[in-house]
Amino acid sequence: MPDGTVHTFGDNAKPVNWSIRSEQAINRIARDWEFEHGRTYMEGGWEADPGELRNMLGLLRTNFAARPSSKRANCLLSAWQHVNSIRRSYRHIAHHYDTDESIFRLFLDSEMYYSCAFFNSPGDSIEQAQQNKAAIIARKLLLKPDMTVLDIGCGWGSLAFHLVTHHSVNVTGITLSNEQLRVAQEEARRRGISDRCRFLLVDYREHEARYDRIVSVSMLEHVGVDNFGTYFSRINTMLAEDGVALVHTMANKSVPQPTNPWITRCIFPGGRIPAVSETAAGIEKEPPDAHRPGSLAHAICLDPAPVAGALPGPSRGDPGHQG
Numbered sequence: 001m002p003d004g005t006v007h008t009f010g011d012n013a014k015p016v017n018w019s020i021r022s023e024q025a026i027n028r029i030a031r032d033w034e035f036e037h038g039r040t041y042m043e044g045g046w047e048a049d050p051g052e053l054r055n056m057l058g059l060l061r062t063n064f065a066a067r068p069s070s071k072r073a074n075c076l077l078s079a080w081q082h083v084n085s086i087r088r089s090y091r092h093i094a095h096h097y098d099t100d101e102s103i104f105r106l107f108l109d110s111e112m113y114y115s116c117a118f119f120n121s122p123g124d125s126i127e128q129a130q131q132n133k134a135a136i137i138a139r140k141l142l143l144k145p146d147m148t149v150l151d152i153g154c155g156w157g158s159l160a161f162h163l164v165t166h167h168s169v170n171v172t173g174i175t176l177s178n179e180q181l182r183v184a185q186e187e188a189r190r191r192g193i194s195d196r197c198r199f200l201l202v203d204y205r206e207h208e209a210r211y212d213r214i215v216s217v218s219m220l221e222h223v224g225v226d227n228f229g230t231y232f233s234r235i236n237t238m239l240a241e242d243g244v245a246l247v248h249t250m251a252n253k254s255v256p257q258p259t260n261p262w263i264t265r266c267i268f269p270g271g272r273i274p275a276v277s278e279t280a281a282g283i284e285k286e287p288p289d290a291h292r293p294g295s296l297a298h299a300i301c302l303d304p305a306p307v308a309g310a311l312p313g314p315s316r317g318d319p320g321h322q323g
Contacts, residue, residue, distance in 0.1 A: 001020050001026075014055065016049070016056040017052065017056075018046060025040040026046075035262045035265070036262075038260075084222070086203045088270060089176055093175075097175075097179060101183050113130040113158045114218070116248075117129035117130045118132040118133040120132050134159055138162070138167055140246050146168065147169045149169050149172070150211040151217075152235075157173055157184030157197070174204065175201060176202075184199040207234075209238060211240060213245070213246075216247045217248045218249060221268075224270065225256070251279065256275040257275075
């Protein structure tokens with residue numbers, strides 16, 4: 001505590017130390033822990049021992065109950081948090097992804113994949129695990145040379161580079177981040193594949209073209225549940241008649257609930273890990289031909305949140321096409 005006193009609570013878990021630096025911080029956390037816990041940490045109001053932050057957060061989350069609220073209140077809050085018009089989507093993405101690339105390079109793999117990896121074995125490096133993931137995605141897409149591929153939410157271009165290099169396809173990647181666009185375009189030129197790999201600053205609702213394959217990895221979390229119908233409709237419209245689409249997302253296995261307010265304010269404005277039921281409902285809003293053989297409904301991959309684990313699919317020995 002700020003005055004130097006030490007308090008011990010419980011005896012059934014591995015002990016962790018939570019050092020409170022200011023009385024104001026603990027008062028704010030007690031008043032609204034869902035928002036103030038993260039906010040006061042950013043301000044230096046408390047700290048954990050080196051390497052113990054994750055354990056401490058896990059312990060605290062099991063002891064802090066969520067603020068009680070009605071189902072109606074949750075629905076209203078969720079709707080307010082995730083009104084993702086085109087204009088707001090540009091602003092939301094810029095808030096997170098227009099941070100200088102050097103920050104992301106501190107914790108991402110060398111190719112800068114910013115989504116779940118697939119570890120075939122405990123000894124896989126993060127680089128290998130991300131290549132495993134890319135190979136699974138490519139296999140599910142049933143790619144052939146010279147096919148056209150749309151990558152919605154292409155990030156810094158990592159998946160696009162893999163598909164072009166290993167499968168000789170033509171990829172268009174779209175993003176709402178100027179920084180991601182810059183990095184992806186520069187890297188495509190450096191690798192000498194800019195003739196097969198182009199990147200555009202455009203929202204999926206603004207883009208007009210037709211593709212043999214469409215892929216979107218961990219971008220659905222930015223769409224907003226109210227826009228799921230539009231999102232899947234746009235994929236259906238841009239997909240060739242005999243095309244294949246793969247949409248990967250993290251998923252909340254519990255009932256739908258609003259995003260933590262600190263994450264909404266400081267990390268991912270407009271972001272939401274959808275419940276499985278919400279994702280299914282978004283697909284069901286599509287017209288009947290959306291479910292034609294080989295279309296988008298044949299490859300929806302869900303990662304249970306909050307675990308950042310492997311890309312779901314068949315067994316490790318056979319990560320083949322699903323559908």
